Amino acid sequence: MVTYSYRCRECGDFDVRAPMGEAAPRRSCPRCGASAARRFTVPLVRRGDPAVWRAVESTERSAEQPDVVSGPPPVSGAARVSRDPRHARLPRP
Numbered sequence: 100m101v102t103y104s105y106r107c108r109e110c111g112d113f114d115v116r117a118p119m120g121e122a123a124p125r126r127s128c129p130r131c132g133a134s135a136a137r138r139f140t141v142p143l144v145r146r147g148d149p150a151v152w153r154a155v156e157s158t159e160r161s162a163e164q165p166d167v168v169s170g171p172p173p174v175s176g177a178a179r180v181s182r183d184p185r186h187a188r189l190p191r192p
């Protein structure tokens with residue numbers, strides 16, 4: 100199955116999933132029923148590092164469905180303590 104894009108003049112873009120090579124040049128809009136022309140877009144070809152694609156998909160998903168959190172993430176391990184001796188000379192509150 101392939102995702103084909105169509106553009107209704109009134110409602111905008113919508114996608115239709117159909118078998119490859121079976122995209123009609125025009126389809127009726129699912130909202131208003133008007134005839135919509137097919138849009139030709141860049142095919143989604145995945146190349147490169149899968150970790151990069153996971154990050155891209157996560158970013159796109161969080162734009163539409165952000166994760167809901169109840170607080171800051173827990174601090175792992177002990178509290179952060181600097182081992183730099185210059186930090187001991189800094190003024191303390």
Ligand SMILES: [Zn+2]
Pocket residue numbers: 107108109110111128129130131132133
């Ligand atoms: Zn429409």
